[in-house]
Amino acid sequence: xSRKNQTLGEFIxxxxxxxxxxxxxxxxxxxAIRLAAKVxxxxxxxxxLVDIIGTAGxxxxxxxxxxxxxxxxxxxxxxxxxxxxxxxGIASEEEEDFISINSxxxxxxxxxxxxxxxxxxxxxxxxxVSVGTIFSxxxxxxxxxxxxxxxxxxxxxxxxxxxxxxxYGTSTMLVYTTGHGVNGFTLNPAIGTFYLSHxxxxxxxxxxxxxxxxxxxxxxxxxxKSYLKYCQMEEGDRxxxxxxxxxxxxxxxxxxxxxxxxxxxxxSVAQAGKLRLLYECNPMAFIAEQAGGRASDGFNxxxxxxxxxxxxxxxxxxxxxxxxxxAERFMAEAQ
Ligand code: P6P
Numbered sequence: 001x002s003r004k005n006q007t008l009g010e011f012i013x014x015x016x017x018x019x020x021x022x023x024x025x026x027x028x029x030x031x032a033i034r035l036a037a038k039v040x041x042x043x044x045x046x047x048x049l050v051d052i053i054g055t056a057g058x059x060x061x062x063x064x065x066x067x068x069x070x071x072x073x074x075x076x077x078x079x080x081x082x083x084x085x086x087x088x089g090i091a092s093e094e095e096e097d098f099i100s101i102n103s104x105x106x107x108x109x110x111x112x113x114x115x116x117x118x119x120x121x122x123x124x125x126x127x128x129v130s131v132g133t134i135f136s137x138x139x140x141x142x143x144x145x146x147x148x149x150x151x152x153x154x155x156x157x158x159x160x161x162x163x164x165x166x167x168y169g170t171s172t173m174l175v176y177t178t179g180h181g182v183n184g185f186t187l188n189p190a191i192g193t194f195y196l197s198h199x200x201x202x203x204x205x206x207x208x209x210x211x212x213x214x215x216x217x218x219x220x221x222x223x224x225k226s227y228l229k230y231c232q233m234e235e236g237d238r239x240x241x242x243x244x245x246x247x248x249x250x251x252x253x254x255x256x257x258x259x260x261x262x263x264x265x266x267x268s269v270a271q272a273g274k275l276r277l278l279y280e281c282n283p284m285a286f287i288a289e290q291a292g293g294r295a296s297d298g299f300n301x302x303x304x305x306x307x308x309x310x311x312x313x314x315x316x317x318x319x320x321x322x323x324x325x326x327a328e329r330f331m332a333e334a335q
Pocket of ligand 1: 120121122123213246247248249274275
């Protein structure tokens with residue numbers, strides 16, 4: 001049961017019964033995410049005022065310049081989650097390997113692992129464009145009380161028990177699912193409380209926006225080129241509009257509200273695309289499907305991909321169900 005303007009805390013309590021096999025830990029986990037989101041939101045919103053703009057003078061495991069806020073967001077989510085005796089492991093875009101949280105303690109009964117992209121789109125921070133945090137939650141598959149292993153993280157996306165994102169935009173929102181639909185909560189910064197503003201979010205089956213970096217057009221596979229020409233053709237309800245913010249969370253969020261498709265395909269310069277399966281594509285795919293949308297690599301359902309590496313990349317087609325189906329048709333025809 002959800003009521004507009006319910007607080008996130010009230011919503012979690014009232015929907016606790018939906019969390020199968022959980023005696024409250026998953027609720028505590030979402031509450032920990034909520035707290036970390038408020039801390040990061042505070043830092044992101046004052047980034048222009050203090051010396052936390054710009055690079056931290058280091059690169060992450062991806063070889064990307066770490067922004068100071070990347071480091072801060074990463075540390076905030078890891079510390080907040082670690083302190084609460086809920087998770088036995090965390091994997092992050094900003095960390096080369098996964099982090100074990102007390103899992104060497106044979107009495108460790110913490111059954112969840114979390115994978116995060118602590119600040120996606122962070123290269124947009126210094127130009128004041130929305131950025132986001134993405135999280136994905138699984139139940140560990142190795143026995144409680146034993147050390148957490150990479151196997152606990154390399155699960156297919158269909159095993160997720162929760163996933164969500166925080167978008168630090170014109171307003172800050174927390175959008176998440178536990179497998180029972182998607183709900184969006186907007187932060188009232190004056191009192192630091194998230195309120196249910198978007199109950200039961202639904203991806204429109206069709207849309208008019210396509211989000212892709214057309215600067216890479218010459219490197220795209222034939223099927224993507226054909227689909228883009230279809231989007232731009234004067235016919236029926238087309239041409240569509242191109243909207244590409246360069247921030248996955250922002251493009252995804254707009255498309256989920258207004259209808260649209262986001263594509264980051266493989267190309268001759270990015271053989272597996274750019275986005276990471278475990279902490280970007282899987283959580284966003286879980287949310288998309290829970291909202292009636294669709295997510296694939298152009299051919300196969302994202303949530304059925306069997307992971308092999310922590311930071312592996314996959315091509316990503318995600319959004320309005322019928323638009324993704326159209327794109328997949330062009331990809332198949334080009335085979
Ligand atoms: P490009 C941000 O770095 C990100 O991971 C997504 O948030 C965004 O959609 C994409 O990469 C932008 O990549 O190559 O178009 O600049």
